[in-house]
C-alpha cells in the first residue's frame with residue numbers, strides 16, 4: 001500500500017494515544033504499561049477534549065506519585081490548565097498530596113529557569129514554548145487596554161474594577177485586596193531610612209488602593225509617580241482628583257513606554273517601587289526587573305510586586321523571581337500574610353507557605369449537597385430517581401419522601417412521610433440528623449409555585465418548597481436534563497453544561513462517560529466544584545459502588561448507598577478544601 005505522509009492523520013493518532021494514556025492512568029494501570037505507551041509515542045502534553053485534562057492531571061487525581069514523576073520526566077507541562085482552570089498542582093493541593101504538589105512545583109521552577117535562560121540568550125522567541133496564545137483581555141495587553149472597564153460597588157460595599165472576558169466578568173482589582181496592599185505599604189515604608197521624604201513609584205493604579213495608602217502615610221511622600229496605561233482608569237483618576245494632588249505625577253501609558261524616558265528617573269531614582277499590572281505575564285515582570293537597577297535610588301531602596309494568588313504559580317514564581325533578582329543584584333525576602341476574613345490579619349514570618357494545614361485555601365461553601373443519578377437507560381427519563389443523596393447542611397432538618405417514592409437506600413436520613421406523621425399523642429417525630437434535603441435553602445425550589453405538585457402531609461417545618469425530597473430530586477434531574485439538552489442543541493459541538501448559578505445557590509454537574517450524573521448544590525459564591533464531583537466518582541464511587549459486589553448497579557429498586565461509600569464521600573468532602 002502506498003502510504004504518503006499526507007494520508008496520516010497525526011492529530012487523530014495523537015488524540016487517540018493521549019486518551020488511551022489518560023484512561024490507563026485513571027484505571028490505575030501498572031506503571032510499565034504507561035511507560036510503554038509513552039515510548040510508543042503517546043503525547044505527554046495531551047489534554048482531552050471533554051475536560052481539558054492532561055495525563056498529569058489524571059496522575060494527580062489518582063494520587064499516583066510514580067506516574068506523576070514519570071510524566072514530568074518525560075516532559076509533562078507543569079502549568080497546563082483544564083477547562084476549569086485547574087492545574088495538576090491544584091488537584092494535588094486539593095487532595096492534600098504534598099509529595100505530588102512538590103514535584104510539580106519543582107518541575108515548574110526548572111522549566112521556567114530554562115526558559116528564562118533561553119530568553120536572555122536569544123532575542124528570538126523560543127520554539128520550545130508550547131502555549132496557547134491567550135488573546136482575551138486577561139492575557140493580551142492590547143486587548144485589555146482597548147476593553148471597557150467598569151467601576152462598581154457590590155452589594156457588600158466592595159469596590160471593584162472589572163473587565164469582560166468573553167461572557168465572564170473578571171476583577172482587575174477588588175476591594176478585598178486592601179489588606180494585601182496595606183501590609184505591602186507598611187513593609188515597604190514604615191521603617192524606611194528615608195521615611196520622612198520618600199520618593200515612590202507605583203506602576204498600575206487600578207482602584208488606587210495602594211496609591212491611597214501611600215498618600216495616607218504619616219508623612220506624605222515627597223514624590224509619588226504613578227504609571228497607568230488604561231484610558232478608563234486614567235478617567236477614573238481624573239474624576240477622583242488624582243491629577244490635582246500635590247506631589248503626585250501621573251505618567252499616562254505603559255511602563256514600557258517610559259523605559260528610556262528621563263521623566264521616570266529624573267529625580268535620581270526612587271526609594272520605593274511597586275508594580276501590579278494586569279494581563280502581563282512573568283516575562284514582562286522580568287523585563288521590569290531589568291530596568292529596576294536604574295529606577296532604585298540607592299541600596300536602601302525597596303521593590304515589591306503583586307505575585308498572584310494561585311498557590312502553584314505563586315510558589316514557582318517566588319523562586320524564579322528570587323533567582324532573577326539575585327542576578328541583577330537585588331536581595332529578596334518573603335513575608336506571608338494571612339488574609340482571613342474578619343479580625344486582624346496576622347503576618348506569618350515563615351519560610352514556607354503552609355497551604356496544607358491553613359484555612360487560607362478554603363473555598364466558601366456554607367452548605368453542600370451531593371446527589372447521584374443513575375444512567376439514563378436505567379430508568380425512564382421523566383421518572384428518574386436519585387440513587388444517592390447526602391447533605392452537609394448544619395442547621396436545617398431533613399424532610400421526608402413520599403411513601404414508596406424513594407429507593408430504600410438513597411439516604412440514611414430520609415424516610416417516607418408516614419414515619420414523620422403526627423402520632424396519636426399529637427407529637428410530630430423529627431429527624432435527629434442535621435442533614436437536610438434538596439429543599440432547604442439550597443435554592444432547588446424551582447417548583448415552589450407549582451400547584452400541581454402534591455402538598456405532602458408531615459413535611460418538615462423548614463420545608464421551603466412544599467415538595468417531598470424525592471419529588472424535588474426529580475425536578476433537579478429534569479432541570480439538569482433540560483439544560484443539558486438545550487446546551488447541546490444550541491451548540492453545534494458536543495458541548496457540556498457544567499454548572500449554573502442563581503442568587504441563592506449554584507448547581508454543579510459532573511457526568512461520567514457511562515452516564516451517571518453527579519450533582520452538587522452549593523453556596524452561589526463557591527467556585528466550580530466539578531472537580532470534587534469527579535473525585536467522588538474516581539475515588540469512593542469506583543471503590544465502594546462499582547467494585548462492590550453487594551451494590552446492584554442496575555437495580556431499579558435499590559439506591560447505591562452503603563456505609564463505606566457514605567463515610568468515604570463524607571471524609572473526602574470534609575477533607576477537601578471545599579468544606580468550611
Ligand SMILES: C[S@@+](CC[C@H](N)C(=O)[O-])C[C@H]1O[C@@H](n2cnc3c(N)ncnc32)[C@H](O)[C@@H]1O
Pocket residue numbers: 141172173181203204205206207208209210211227228229230233253254255256276277278279280
Ligand atoms: C491590578 S490593577 C492595580 C491595582 C492597584 N495596585 C491598587 O491597589 O488598586 C492593574 C492596573 O495596571 C494597569 N496596567 C496594566 N498594564 C500596564 C502597563 N503595562 N503599564 C502601566 N499600567 C498598566 C491596569 O490598567 C490597571 O489599572
